[in-house]
Amino acid sequence: xxxxxxxxxxxxxxxxxxxxxxxxxxxxxxxxxxxxxxxxxxxxxxxxxxxxxxxxxxxxxxxxxxxxxxxxxxxxxxxxxxxxxxxxxxxxxxxxxxxxxxxxxxxxxxxxxxxxxxxxxxxxxxxxxxxxxxxxxxxxxxxxxxxxxxxxxxxxxxxxxxxxxxxxxxxxxxxxxxxxxxxxxxxxxxxxxxxxxxxxxxxxxxxxxxxxxxxxxxxxxxxxxxxxxxxxxxxxxxxxx
Amino acid sequence: xxxxxxxxxxxxxxxxxxxxxxxxxxxxxxxxxxxxxxxxxxxxxxxxxxxxxxxxxxxxxxxxxxxxxxxxxxxxxxxxxxxxxxxxxxxxxxxxxxxxxxxxxxxxxxxxxxx
Numbered sequence: 001x002x003x004x005x006x007x008x009x010x011x012x013x014x015x016x017x018x019x020x021x022x023x024x025x026x027x028x029x030x031x032x033x034x035x036x037x038x039x040x041x042x043x044x045x046x047x048x049x050x051x052x053x054x055x056x057x058x059x060x061x062x063x064x065x066x067x068x069x070x071x072x073x074x075x076x077x078x079x080x081x082x083x084x085x086x087x088x089x090x091x092x093x094x095x096x097x098x099x100x101x102x103x104x105x106x107x108x109x110x111x112x113x114x115x116x117x118x119x120x121x122x123x124x125x126x127x128x129x130x131x132x133x134x135x136x137x138x139x140x141x142x143x144x145x146x147x148x149x150x151x152x153x154x155x156x157x158x159x160x161x162x163x164x165x166x167x168x169x170x171x172x173x174x175x176x177x178x179x180x181x182x183x184x185x186x187x188x189x190x191x192x193x194x195x196x197x198x199x200x201x202x203x204x205x206x207x208x209x210x211x212x213x214x215x216x217x218x219x220x221x222x223x224x225x226x227x228x229x230x231x232x233x234x235x236x237x238x239x240x241x
Numbered sequence: 242x243x244x245x246x247x248x249x250x251x252x253x254x255x256x257x258x259x260x261x262x263x264x265x266x267x268x269x270x271x272x273x274x275x276x277x278x279x280x281x282x283x284x285x286x287x288x289x290x291x292x293x294x295x296x297x298x299x300x301x302x303x304x305x306x307x308x309x310x311x312x313x314x315x316x317x318x319x320x321x322x323x324x325x326x327x328x329x330x331x332x333x334x335x336x337x338x339x340x341x342x343x344x345x346x347x348x349x350x351x352x353x354x355x356x
Contacts, residue, residue, distance in 0.1 A: 027304045049307045054314045064315050071308035077298065078305045080249040082270035083256070084295035086277035087287055102349030110342030118334035125326035135330050139338060142309060143268040158327075161316040165331035168310075173336060183343045188350070192343035196335050200310070203302035213299060219342070221271050228266045 019070025026052040039207070041175045046200055047168050078199070085202075085221075088214035095187060095211075096218070103191065107219070110195040111226035114139035115234060118162075134158035136231050138166045141198045144224040148231050163198070170197020171204035186212040194219025245294035252277045 012018045030048025037043045057067055068075070089096070096103075118135040127135070134154035137145035142163050149159040170193060178189045186209060193201040194216035205216035256273025259265065265272065281287060298305075320327060 023307055024304075027307055031303075046303050046306055046310055049304075050311045050313060053307070053311050057311075057314065064312060067311065068308055071311075074305055075308040078302075078309070079253045079270045079273075080246065081298040081302050081305055082268075083249045083252045083273040083277050084298045086252075086274045086281060087292055087295040088299070089274075090278055090281040090287060093282075099346075099350055099353070102346055102353055105349045106342050106346035109345040110338055113341045114334065114338040117337040118330045121333050122326045122330040125329055127323055127326035127330070131323055131327065135327075135334075138331065138334065141268065144266070147266055155319075157316050158319050160312060161319055162327065162331055164310055164313045165328070166335050167306075169332045170335045170339060173332075174339065177336060177339055178343060181340060181343055183347060185347070185350075188343055188346045191346055192339045195342045196338035199302070200306055203306055206299045206302055217274075221274065224271065225267060 013066075016070040016073060019067050020073060022053060022056055022067075023049070023071045023074050026050075026056075041172050041204065044168060044171050044204070046171065046203070085214075085217035088210045089217060092187075092211060092214045096214075099187070103218070103222075106191065107195060107222050107226055110192065110219075111139075111223050111230055114196060114223070115227065115231060130155055131158060135162055136234075137227055138162040139196050139198060140224045140227045141220060144228060148228060152231060152235055164200075167197050167200025170201040174201065174204060187215045190215035191219040194221075195223045198223070242290065242294050245288070245291040248291060249273075249277070249294070249298075252280075 026049045027045065029052060030043075030045040033048055034040070034043050034045045053067070056062075057064065115136050118138050119132050122132050122135050133152055134149055134156075135158075136152065136154070137148035137159060140148070140163070142160060145159050145163045146156055148154075149156055174189070174193045174197070178192070183189045183192070190205045190208070190212035193205045193212070197204075198220050202213065202216040202220050206213035253270050253273040255276055256271065257269030259272050259276075260267065260269045
């Protein structure tokens with residue numbers, strides 16, 4: 001029996017099965033609670049899932065690396081899902097073509113605001129220079145943000161924290177904030193969510209329907225490119241003063 | 242389903258290859274998205290299989306983001322002394338950005354309609 005337990009432990013440690021199961025079950029629980037709440041954005045399923053998983057990992061003293069290796073299969077699907085965003089975008093091409101210039105204008109404003117507002121608030125409340133640098137790419141997706149922060153000398157660990165908090169808070173506040181602003185056009189709301197809260201915001205927008213999802217995916221992609229160009233330019237401007 | 246998945250992964254592969262060949266600062270899947278978009282424009286319609294598979298993947302994007310987002314636990318210590326500016330910059334900055342992006346877009350679309 002005891003040797004059987006050892007064998008089981010050895011199997012679970014080397015197989016991705018355990019952490020795959022934990023990830024899927026945690027998401028099922030978090031998603032069920034989200035549905036039960038009438039899709040209340042405050043009980044965001046991503047936040048719910050990671051709360052459950054982090055609790056399990058801390059309780060079993062499992063390093064994050066071990067967990068991530070196990071849940072890799074789920075993580076891998078971000079790639080094909082990102083490519084799949086071409087489908088809703090293509091479906092709404094006609095609408096998109098009509099508002100190309102307004103989209104470009106609002107992207108310019110949104111991208112600049114994302115960088116400047118984060119740095120301004122951080123500076124106002126006494127963040128160090130190292131922290132301020134790490135805040136700049138916070139509204140872009142993780143791989144883009146990591147590229148930017150490495151280029152300008154920020155801290156990758158702090159940037160990843162910022163990117164995650166930005167996405168989760170954006171997904172949580174989107175419905176209330178857009179309602180407050182009386183934005184009822186899902187294309188406008190979706191685009192704003194994608195620009196400000198990247199993939200986690202877009203995952204939420206996709207739940208609201210294809211139009212919101214398509215424009216959110218567009219906002220996320222365009223803001224990634226815009227921020228990559230904007231941050232080094234702003235840095236040069238600040239350094240020259 | 243399998244054919245659509247093969248197509249998505251192949252476009253992703255083409256995206257990743259392009260990013261590396263030309264040292265582009267954007268993620269491979271985003272370039273793959275652009276390629277697939279171009280292919281759909283050229284074809285003129287979305288195959289049913291691809292639409293169904295894409296819907297399934299996109300409805301569960303939240304699930305796919307969970308393993309990477311759990312990495313938050315590695316950085317709790319960073320919050321330390323500077324937790325106030327960090328939290329305020331994340332939450333406040335996102336609210337300001339979402340507001341200004343949405344309001345600007347509404348304004349510009351409104352102007353376009355009434356020239």
